[in-house]
Amino acid sequence: MQFFISSRQVLTLLGVAIATGAAATPAPIVSFLQPLGAGAGLISAPSVSPDGRYIAYRQDNPAGTANDIYLYDRVTGTASQANLTSGGAPVGAKCDLPVASNDGLYVVFACNSAQMGLPNTQLPGAGQAYFVYDRLKNKTEVVAQGSQSAYVGLSNPIALSANGRYAAYRTWTNGANNVAIYSLVIRDLVNKTSTVTPATSTYVYLQQAPTSISNDGRYVVYAGKSNGGSTQEDVLVFDRVAGASSLINVTPAGARANGSSQGDVAISEDGNFIAFYSNGTNLVASQTGTPRRVFLRERSTGKTELISPMNLVGTPAGVALSGDGRYVSYASNSVLYVYDRLTKKTRNVSSAGAAAVSTRISRDGRYVVYQTSQAPGMTRAIALVDFGARPGLSLSSYNLSLTEGGAAGTYSAVLNQVPDYDVTVALSTNAQLSLARSQLTFTPDNWSVPQIVSVQALNDGIVEGQHSAIVSNTVSSNDIEYGVLKSQQVTVAISDAIIPTIVLPAGTWTSPELPLVGTAAPNATVMLTAVNRTTGWLTSVTTVADAQGNWSYTLTGLTVGVVDLDAQADGLKSAVQTVTIALDIAQ
Known part of the structure; x- marks a missing residue:
């Protein structure tokens, strides 16, 4: 893989150019990633880590027999294949829709079961499966394999929590009149346990209907319908603690939106913010027009905000939400937009290559990746936009x-x-x-x-x-x-303050070795200092108190004279103790 760095792009604010020298708003840099080597296939479906170092993506085999998943390291310039067999060998397989964790350690994706070497692929419903790749172990494991009672597949992306612990996906089976019945499943990738939730309206209207899951695995947002006969698709969030789903596309009065809400959905790491599309015209006050718009819902306040401008040209696509819930990215009419929830500013990149789909944004909003067909000299590439360090x-x-x-x-x-x-x-x-x-x-x-x-x-x-x-x-x-x-x-x-103490064996001592004991805070480092008033001799040593706060130390090298001693621990000093050293008496 290789990145081609473009010149620094012009940054605009709601269509008005901002000087590239503006202090707190540095102009973004756009880079393009394309496959190297003769006959390399097209790449797509990117996902980015917060520091912009790791990018997960799909690369198509030119022969059309495989769509493999890779994780690209921008620091080392190397790409590791994620779809590996149980024995760790790379394998060509029909795979799609990778999602990377915040640290780029884990990548989840869907693949054809037989090509990945899974057994029982001849059974109906077992043709596809979800997988997770561990970058450090260079190991791929099965998350869920389709069965006759629970189909899974490439048409329904698997979601991954930012910390890489939880995954969420939908399964389906054929019900009455051959109408699919969908279920939402949450998988704990650490404990290796799966929970089929009682989430409602999980029917998928369009292929690649996404889901998104909070960091603690409690909340899952998804777009769905109550059944195949429904005329409107909604955005819902399932609360695993409450065991119920609730509508997100609602009016200020709490009523259901008057238009479908289809396409990408995204949830913040804490589950409080949800970004989504909707054709509804009554989600916010003073909303006009019928084109699809981008919205942000704050669950704690019950408020919905219109993100895309009223005069937006084109139809927005590829909505994504930063992990902290502050930034929303989307694309429309060859322009990439990033909205800041706090400042209410929208920045955009409108140069070549910004015809974006499948946008993904890093946790702090600094990096945005997207698939583009307008990269210079490339049929299809992945673009990475670096907006620079965010003020903080x-x-x-x-x-x-x-x-x-x-x-x-x-x-x-x-x-x-x-x-x-x-x-x-x-x-x-x-x-x-x-x-x-x-x-x-x-x-x-x-x-x-x-x-x-x-x-x-x-x-x-x-x-x-x-x-x-x-x-x-x-x-x-x-x-x-x-x-x-x-x-x-x-x-x-x-x-609490614990003043250290020091205890002398006697007021007069006739040996050059002086055994000392005392107390201090448990496990504290105790510094002992001895100064001979007569000769000016000085020494300082340290010891450590035990778990009960007791310490002991034998001081050596003493000379004749009056010696002052003290103990210090945690910045606190004991009372000074004085001993007379009379070595000539012992002789």
Whole structure:
């Protein structure tokens, strides 16, 4: 495989060009992936990992005998075939519709059973199966094989949760009057268990009717009908905990939409946001016209938002949703669109190669892949659009462990992208903690320089056991890209103050070896310091307290004189103990 990098594309906002030098909106870069080698077949159906490194896709055999699944690594420039036999050998098979997990570790897809070497392929309904490929193990396993009572197949894509644990797919069998009866199945790929759900309206009206599943496997969104005689297709979400399906394409009053909702559907990782198409004209207020539009439903608030503009040219296709639910991508009339739910801005790429189908977007919205027939000099290729690092606040750590009255802990904060205006980060916490500063300020000049936040747990003298507090990092700016960011929190685990102790064997000691014992916080590192007032001799050593908080150490190399000793642990210091070393007495 090979990528051809195009020149930096012109970025537009609702059709209005934005200068490519705009600080928080860098112009995207479009790359094209095509197969190498003479006679290489067409490629399609891409899926991308969040960092843009891995792209799963289908490659057709020019002879038409196989459509194999590959996972391309943009860093190494290599492609690994995913449809392997149980023995690990690559095999030519009719496969389709790969979906990759967030980390590019797993890829699910459908294939012809016989070509993949599965048994009992002569049975009706057993001709196709779903598979999962493990990149690290270079191993392919069966997720589900069709049977006489539960057909599966290439016409109904399998969904994969972003973390790669859960899969969702539909099975069907012939019912009365030869009308198919569909069921929605959720598969736990870790525990190897499958659950046939009581989801309703799962009848598939069109081929390649997609599904999408949340990260915890609880919610599955799908497009379907109540039966083969229904005139309207709906978008529904099945809640595995509630054991029921509910409509997504509904009016502000909760009524069913007045038009079909067909095509791609997508759900955010937490199951709260769902993107879909609909021909309905009553899903949002002031909606006009009848062309198919793109919508985003927020389940927690019950609100539906129209994503595609009223004056959109063409019919949208290939809707996809970023894992965090912020960005929606789709294509229409040779233009790729990406909508930002927070800023309400739409960016688009309208250069050659943007005639997109099968769009997929990475978790943070930075990368979008799509299948195109307009790549320069290529019959069909996969395009990757890199919109650049999205404006955001990055923290070096989201967890600290401190002891009351002990040493401070630190983390750093830095911006991901140069802002148009100053960005302030307000720091706040409760009475359990003390912050060295209350605000950070980033400018277009210092945005990439990490700033340190120092946090200390206060000793309140109250026995609380292990407890915690939060440091909130709240962003504000006149730059809308930063002004919409949510507050980020650092969780601080706090231990009660345990002042270390040190116990001497006697007030006067006549040996150069001094055995010491004491206490500190369990498993704490204890630093022992000894200073001879008479000679200036000094030593510092460390030991570790056991699980009960006890420690012991034998100090060596002592010289004659008065020696002060102390113990420190977790930033807390013991009382100073004094011993007189009188080696001449022993002699």
